Amino acid sequence: MPQTPADLTARLKPLQKRVREVGHDAVLVINPVDTRYLTGFVGDDSWTLVPARGTKVVVLSDARFEEQIAREAPHVAAVMRKKSLVDELKTLRDRRKLGRVAVQKGSLTVDRFEAIKKGLGARAVAAWDDGLMTQRAVKDAGEVKLIAKAGKIQQQAFRELRAFIEPGQTEAEVAAFLEYRMRCLGADGVSFPSIVAADANAALPHAIPGRTKLKKNGLVLIDWGAKFNGYCSDMTRVVFLGKGPSARMKEVYRVVLDAQLAGIAACRPGTPLRAVDAAARKVIDDAGYGEHFGHGLGHGIGLDIHEDPRLSHLADEHAVLEPGQVVTVEPGVYLPGVGGVRIEDDVLITARGHRVLTDLPKSFESATI
């Protein structure tokens, strides 16, 4: 399911419109993920110049990527640089007679901006909010398919893990197995470093899998994701080995699951991002665990594992969900020194409501292995 050149060219149009609206002549894309989104080329140390009009996109790259660009983005022009990126940009700007070039503000570091201004002249460049983060938050049909496919891969690997996992294994071994199976099932790789956290380690929302062994009658929190053709999926499940953990942690599981279902139910176009977060948070607050849910409810996924929109009580109060956005819904409760539960699925916002893209069982009963 590669993106077609037509898909890619369609993505240029809204960007070019924004460039023209502010009166710039071109935008310099320096974030490699945006270059992939706009051209199909998957590489780094390269810049993409998108003119305000027309389809003459130029990738400034180097000899390492020459053949790769020809394969992945045959429809763009490519310059294999012989000098610095800034000097090549200057040459290109002069040749194209471009007035002012806007540079992606959210990716542009202060020192790089200084170098570009020095090379092209301070008036020839402007740091600019390109709006791609907002544009990329709304996925086209091809992108949704890729995210869903990544989800299918990660779910199949988890099913195989359920037959494999047992007390005595280390967290790292479990992570290795999951990642190996995702790769064999066709993933590009992981969409982020897997979290496999046994018992008390599960109280760390971002635990790094280590040498801690899985215990008989213990709890394991697993937060993992596959990448497929560049697109990320992201899920969390908690499993109980044998009799599982204490009655308290079992209660926590039920609370978190109820909260997650409430969060998913709140996902529909027009709902404020804050309200989605609040719908899940209320369930946890009401159960008395509010102080133990210290992160936002979820985030957009796509070519990056963390994209807009952010489902959080800190979100802009006017920001709402839109059709085509794909978000994680992942409430959690963490009891320091004891353990933690987080349950996470990927949810597509549709014209009228939502569709959950991931469907591994998550009932309390299904958690026990």
Add this chain to the structure above:
Amino acid sequence: MPQTPADLTARLKPLQKRVREVGHDAVLVINPVDTRYLTGFVGDDSWTLVPARGTKVVVLSDARFEEQIAREAPHVAAVMRKKSLVDELKTLRDRRKLGRVAVQKGSLTVDRFEAIKKGLGARAVAAWDDGLMTQRAVKDAGEVKLIAKAGKIQQQAFRELRAFIEPGQTEAEVAAFLEYRMRCLGADGVSFPSIVAADANAALPHAIPGRTKLKKNGLVLIDWGAKFNGYCSDMTRVVFLGKGPSARMKEVYRVVLDAQLAGIAACRPGTPLRAVDAAARKVIDDAGYGEHFGHGLGHGIGLDIHEDPRLSHLADEHAVLEPGQVVTVEPGVYLPGVGGVRIEDDVLITARGHRVLTDLPKSFESATI
């Protein structure tokens, strides 16, 4: 082999000296890898404030990381933010009565800088070249041990791969096997996405492993690395399956190996970075393949997979190798549509010369499986 608080505190001193020299009162570290280097805390979405004097380092983070900071960096103060990072920074600056706070210029984006200036006042902050990239390029003994350990893990996985690999497997399967074994052998994960490129794909220096199958009597280029306690190793080997490829590619192998040995031989303190690149490049030029070696000779490795120094003909002409630096030496020759060869090892610069940290066989004979 965790870093001790004493190791970490020692790293603050040169940074603090540089802060004082330019008259700032503190430096705000916003690059998460630098936070790890300076404090031991491995997380993101967090900023670290290092005062110009004393040891009162503060990590501004959020509830997700509370327990993790307590475990990984118990010697630092931590603030779990209730408001935005900028607002928390303002509170901290006021409480500590700090005048001007310098922010890492190489990691600071233009939009973030604007937000910080808006919050604290434009005069209260300055974008500053903190010198950490240069400082981090020189490793202490503990860091060298971690890089060497990562190298041992990746080498052991490769030995196991030699017994596993055979024609008919896909590039992706080979990558999956290598990555699985590195994990099982104790790696945190990969230090970068593995490159496994069969035959003509090996002409792409940054090939992504795909569904291409390994051929009988074919060539496979493998560029892979392990991460151990955060530190990266990085190697490339080429293997010939059965009779291997054409006589021409075999000649290329011998040329690249000679070039790599010449590059390694040139590694000693005081040698200009350009001269190290030139030593290897001359061998390839003399053999008539100069136009097919389109990248630099190597790069530093450490907590990041690409660090200073860069061994390149574009390097600053006055920059030289220094004891404690660890670099890759990785010449390559790529023939479009045919194949490519790259051979890469990790080299520590010592007081009098160098020590090669990786030692998998690389003779022409050893390449055949």
